[in-house]
Amino acid sequence: MDGFDWFSGEPAAAFAHAHASGRALFLYWGASWCPPCNRIKADTFARPDFAELAQSFVALHIDGDAPGAQQLAAHYKLRSYPTLVVFRADGTEVTRLPCELAGGRFVKTLALALHATYTVAQSLSAALSRERTLSDDEWRMLSFYSWDTDEHQVLKNLDFAAALASMTRACTLDDAGLRLEWHAVHAAAMGGKAGIDQRSVIARICAALADPKTVCAQMDLVITYAVDLIRFLTEPGSDARAAFAQAWAAALETLISDPTLSLADQLSALRVRVRLARLGAPLEHMADLVRARVAASVAEVSEPALRHTVLNTAAGILADASLPEEAEALLVAELERSHSPFYFMHNLATIAKKRGDPVRAIDWYEQAWTSARGTATRLQWGTTYLQSLVDFAPHDAGRIDRLSGQIVDELSGMADPSSQRNATQLVRIAGKLGAWTGRSERAILLRQMALTLAA
Structure with a gap:
């Protein structure tokens, strides 16, 4: 997180400093062992454009293990690592940003939030009530809101899937409408809701997946929602599932080889591509491909934060490709080098459980507990x-x-x-x-x- 100064000291002092200086406040809540936290530290926070933008706001980092941090989390409604929140100078919460965005997209979305006329809560209310017409930037902010870390700040007690579906129908900006629809369908999937016109939704998603520019713009959702939506919208073993999985696999191939994406994001796309092999999109020479890509990626990274997230994803790819022994060997070899070896010990316990070795799993959990900080x-x-x-x-x-x-x-x-x-x-x-x-x-x-x- 080099390139600018994070505020050190009590968060209340950071908010007071923001108020006195008339600057917005950007809050990052995370933990040293969290792979998504390490990804955003190594990628987004290390970007020159992020450092430049940071001159216009107060940057506050709260570590989940700091004294009293969980009390602060209760006050600011923080839970999942990482949670990324933008506040106005007066302390009003503007929005929460998803950590999965590509670095450049994150910086652009953060810039929108810093200059937003309305908070996301205000825009959501207007979108649902139709009390006024929303600007394009308001729709962008809604579509890039971090619903996963909302903690009832914006949604309150609203029906999540219904609210997203309503916003999708009202949205006047195509790119934002596409994101909102994917969010809405995924929320319906997670809630087990029926009544989805599966054919029309699949057709719209496939059209988006066929466009490389859209795939790049939707990178986070293409990676995160693939498995859930394929399972929700198609029947196991059906031709529809195979066709849908193959369309999604082609989009993931685009991301895997996209030189504008970080290594961590390319590997995340590869991991999902491997998982789609079980859902109707076979991957030729999968074991050899995975071994080669993992070896090259691990050899490429040395910076601790980036290496942590790359190793975590690489081990997951090996395990998903039915190479658990190789995943285990990769993680064991990393323990002495890692800044958070206890995190990888949990992964090793999971591998042992899947292998049917609970004694070894317990041993890894004990080692993780002993070395955790x-x-x-x-x-x-x-x-x-x-x-x-x-x-x-x-x-x-x-x-x-x-x-x-x-x-x-x-x-x-x-x-x-x-x-x-x-x-x-x-x-x-x-x-x-x-x-x-x-x-x-x-x-x-x-x-x-x-x-x-x-x-």
């Missing part, structure tokens, strides 16, 4: 380790008892044990120990503590 991260990693013990070794009461005692000790020393992401872990702990039939005094204490703090 940061209060919120340690609680999350400890919870996952505890869950693996209850699931795969419920008879090992001694191990569960020891881990429960360690978590109790760490909770007792935390400033914000019941806030935001920490509260999520407490709910997981209480539920898992509540279902455990073993006996442990410290496990009982931990469950009671989790229930009390999460209440």
Whole structure:
């Protein structure tokens, strides 16, 4: 994150500085081990145009493991890593930006937000009520809003899929309307909603996928929504699924070889392309292709943040291509070099579970917990380790008892044990120990503590 100064100190002071200077504030909420955080740090935040634009706003970084960070997250409604929010100088929230955008697109969208006349919440209200005509830039802001990190800031209690469908019908800007429609269909897919005209939606999506310029502009959605929409809009084994998957695969091939995209984004497109091989779009010589691309990519990167996200995606590609041993070897070889080896240990545990080796999976979860750093991260990693013990070794009461005692000790020393992401872990702990039939005094204490703090 070189090239400009991130505000250091209390967030309240950053907001006060923004207010006093009349500048907007850009907030980045993240964690050192988070691959999307590392991607945006290595790509977008390192861009000269981002650094230049940063001269016009106050840049605030809140690390999820900083003291009291989860309390701050509750105040600003932050949860997922990363969450990227633009505020006016007076502290009014303007919008939340999706981290998956290509670097150049992100900078352009951020610039729109910095000069926006209306907040996204105001534009959404007008779009749904039809109380006034929205400008093209308002539609752009709505189409590039980070719905995944909204935390009910804009949507409140609205029906997500219905709101997006309504905006799609009202949108007067073609590019924005296309994004909104894809968001709407995906929301319907995730909500299990019926009533979608599948043929017409597939036809419109395929037309977009056939246009390289549209594919590049829609890069984030082409990558993120491929598998979900193919499964939602077509039947397994059908000719329609095969044709749709092949159309999507061709679009992904465009992204995989696009020199304007970052290496991380090219690899993300390749990973989805590999997954489509199981949905009707075979990939010739897949194993050899994947091995060659992964080896070249890993050899190319050395900067820690970029390497972290590249290694994570590369291991995922190998695993998805039915090469789990090679994915495992890649991750193990990276542990000594990585700035967040405990993150990769979770991936190694997943590989062990899929291989049918729960003992090895538990061992990786234990190593991850032992080496994890940061209060919120340690609680999350400890919870996952505890869950693996209850699931795969419920008879090992001694191990569960020891881990429960360690978590109790760490909770007792935390400033914000019941806030935001920490509260999520407490709910997981209480539920898992509540279902455990073993006996442990410290496990009982931990469950009671989790229930009390999460209440």
